[in-house]
Amino acid sequence: MKIKMTVNGTKKVYDVAPDEYLLDTLRADHFYSIKRGCDNSSCGVCTVLMDGKAVQSCSILSVKAEGHSITTIEGHQDEAKKLSEYFGHQGADQCGYCNSSLALTVHAMKTEIKHPTNEDIKEYLVGNLCRCTGYEAQHRAIKLCLEDEE
């Protein structure tokens, strides 16, 4: 079935199966920043923004994104670059597999919560697993980035 959606500001038409997941549709269209991890909503590396809200693309059918606006890190370069510098300074970066999803999740958090507390940050990032860094450095980097933006 043919569905329409906007990806990073560009109108797209995809021919998808009714039970196809958004992760597969977007990766087939070369959006490789969206990673395949657990495939069962546990790790968060497939996170994209749908109408500005973080969603796990491994758990949403492509047909559900019809008529909606999807943002991947390819459409979010400036802000992601800025956050990545803080990640670098705080040693929050190793293999980089989770970085794209983290940057999008942080953006969604900023949109939803005006002045996120430490607890807000922890709660928001609960679904973004990182096998390398142990989360403390990432938490520090995000906090500093948010403080500097304010």
Added chain:
Amino acid sequence: MEIVNYFKPKTIEEAYEKLQEDPSNLIIGGGAWLRLSSKIVNTAIDLEYVGLNKIKDNEKNIEIDAYVTLREVEKHESLSNLFSGIVNKGINGIMAVALRNLVTVGGSIAGKYSFSDFITPLLAVNTEVVMYKAGKMSLEEFLKFRSKEKDIILKIIIKKEEVLGYYYKMKKTGLDFAVINVGVTNTAGYYKIVVGARPSLAAFAVKAMEYINSQKEITEEVIQKTSKIAIEELKFGTNSKASKEYRIELAKVYVKRGLKEVTK
């Protein structure tokens, strides 16, 4: 789950008609748990365009439409101030924000998932479910409700009451399903005790509730005895998460803690 066709009706009548067309047709909620099922579905029916996406907050009730996401419920300010926030607390423990942005109220209730962290606190407060054909019934009745004819959940209604609440989800890791979850409430001296993920679906500890609600004073002894009755009457089991014996011990402790918390 394998889906052959996908349909987004504009009205509830259209949705209902399509639902009856084929025994395998079903209403799809957020779709987050589809991977848990190996069913083959002829037509998945998505209620996105039906308009079941509002939360109505009035003096007596909070009415939450079936297509509202759990994240929207969790962030609802009025609800977070009610029942010591146990409904929000239950939702907050479900996976990640990015999943709760997808999962709908209707899907979470309709699935009657035994691991549900939404059903347990809702049972502990006064919740009704409104179905398109079967009409309004308590959540407890809904969980037992069986009908040959498939129906559609339209909304849930949570009664606003002065309730002291306690909810605890025991889980092994941050994103895991519950090993056990316990909800306890005190509404003007009337106690409710709900235990879920035993691993079966959440249920009231009826005899324990009868006992504690017949007591003039809630002492340490009464709490101990209530907890004992609860674990004796409820059925517990073993699965990959935990053994029956471990669940019984956990339930005993959390029912006691809950009763103490709501008796303060």
